[in-house]
Amino acid sequence: MKRVIIGLSGGVDSSVAAYLLKQQGYEVIGLFMKNWHDDSVTISNECPWLDDSNDAMLVADKLGIPFQTVDLSEQYKERIVDYMFNEYEKGRTPNPDVLCNREIKFDVFMKIALDLGADYVATGHYCRKGTIEKDGKEVYQLLAGVDGNKDQSYFLCQLSQEQLAKSLFPIGELTKPEVRAIAAEQDLVTADKKDSQGLCFIGKVKLPDFLQQQLKPKEGEIVEIPKDVAIFSETEPNFDSEEEKLKYLSRKIQYSKSQGKVVGKHQGAHYFTKGQRKGLAVGGTVEPLFVIDTDVEENIIYTGQGKSHPGLLKKALFVSNDELHWVREDLVLKTDETMTVKARIRYRQPLESATLHKVEGGMYVAFENYQSAITEGQFVAWYLNDELVGSGVIS
Template identity: 85%
Template sequence: MKRVIVGLSGGVDSSVAAYLLKEQGYEVIGLFMKNWHDDSVTISDECPWLDDSNDAMLVADKLGIPFQTIDLSEQYKERIVDYMFDEYQKGRTPNPDVLCNREIKFDVFMKIALDLGADYVATGHYCRKGTIEKDGETVYQLLAGVDTNKDQSYFLCQLSQDQLSKALFPIGELTKPQVRDIATKLDLVTADKKDSQGLCFIGKVRLPEFLQQKLKPKAGVIVEVSAENNAYNSKAPIFTTKEEELQYLTKKINYSVEDGTIVGKHQGAHYFTKGQRKGLAVGGTVEPLFVIDTDVEDNVIYTGQGKQHPGLFKKALFVTNDELHWVREDLELNVNETLHVKARIRYRQALENATLYRVENGLYVEFENPQSAITEGQFVAWYLDDELVGSGVIS
């Protein structure tokens, strides 16, 4: 019997994952991860870890599998929380869920599991794993979940071949209603439990309060930039190479306060992110204001009216070499090679047609249609059909 350690989170997905593995004849052990917790910033009744660990324990008891809790708060704080503070300080917007999978679940947690003699680590993610033989080698594939509404392959976009080789995703072939149905039939305590929201394993966090622990409030101005601004109407130059054109398409507009009208005040540009609408507290505009850029150096937030504001849209983005990751290392592009893919820049976004262009210092992703709020620090992931083959941090 192969031994599988399941990350039991106290939710319905991992509960059913554990049950399915047991049914398939694996020796299953449930492990609950206690991650960094700070009551001052968590919306406590949303996702208290104590309730979750209790639920996970009750599920393990019901399924008749061994269970224990491990405390990963130190590693979580070091690898996720500190990284988040650092990124926000630089004016970037990190994605903690992607990092949590790469750094915690499939690294720290996986190492603990393997030390406990596990052959595999399993989670309740809605995605699938495939294997193919290529040049006599086994290659692992990260495939989208069958439930297109819940597909979570994007959150696993940074996994390596080594991590995938030891991972199992038992519910990837099921839809959420089917998962709930199984849990109900088994009378599991998690059957009707709401999906957890917010930071991976911390729960819902009030982001400004969370960031204020490290990043001090600093009063600044909110500037509204008109859609008629010259920056959006400048004629594109004639390009001699494709790379020149891509550089032009990804170039950041450098706004200054003179480019618009001061319409309000804020408590710190580093608390805001591109595309954000809530929390600006500026009224009296025909359409709501959206953040089109933040300047953490001068502490200014630039906004535009309406979700069609030209300041929100771009056709291309760039990923530097050191932030570039291929799940399928065998498909990595060489300099000057291109690849037609489907790509997304955020979870739950519909896949969009795009072309990858590999250059000396990184990779350009050019979309067929302009994308709204391409945000530095977030992840772009690209697919061939339903297989996620690579990803990178938007620079």
């Protein structure tokens, strides 16, 4: 019997994943990750991880599998929380869920599991793993989950071949309603439990409140940039090369206060992110205001009216070499090579047609259509059909 250690989070997905593994004849062990107990940073008055670990224990008990809790809070603080603060201070917007999978679940947690003699690590993610033979070698594929509404392949976009080799995703072939139905049939305590909205394995976190406890508030101005400002109607210059054009299309527009008008105050530019609409507390505009850029040096938030404001829209982005990652190492592009893909820049976004252009210093992702709020620090992931083949941090 192959031994599988599953990350039991106290949610319905991992509960059903554990049940299915047991049905498939694996020796299953449930492990709950405790990722937080720093009371100096109060996250919320509730203590969700206690309830979650309790639910995970009840599920393990019901399924008749061994269960224990591992404390990874030190590594979590170091690798996720400190990184997030650092990114926010730089005016970038990190994605903690992608990082948690790369750094915690499929690294720290996986090492613990392998030390406990596990052949595989399993999670309750809605995605699938494929295996193909190429040049006499086994190559692992990260495939989208069957439930298009729940597909979580994007969150795993930083996984490597080594990590995939040791991973199992038991519910990837199922839809959410099917998963809930199995949990109800098996009388699992998590059958009707709502999906968690917080940071992975920590629970309810109000990110701005959490950050504000560490990043000191600093009053600054909210500036509205009109749609018809000259910077948006420049005629595109002539380019000597495709790379020059891509550099132009993905450039960061530099705004200044003189281009617009001050419409309000804020408590710190580093609390805001591109495309954000809530929390500006500025009324009286015809269309709602959206953040089109933040300047953390000058502590200014630049905004524009409406979803179609030109400050929100771009057709290309850049990923530098050191933040470029290929799940499929056999498909890595060499300088000057291109690849036609489907790509997304955030979790719930439908896949968009794009072309990858590899250049000396990194890679451009050029979209067929305009994308809204391409945000530095977030991840872009690219797919061939339903296979996620690579990703990178938007720079």
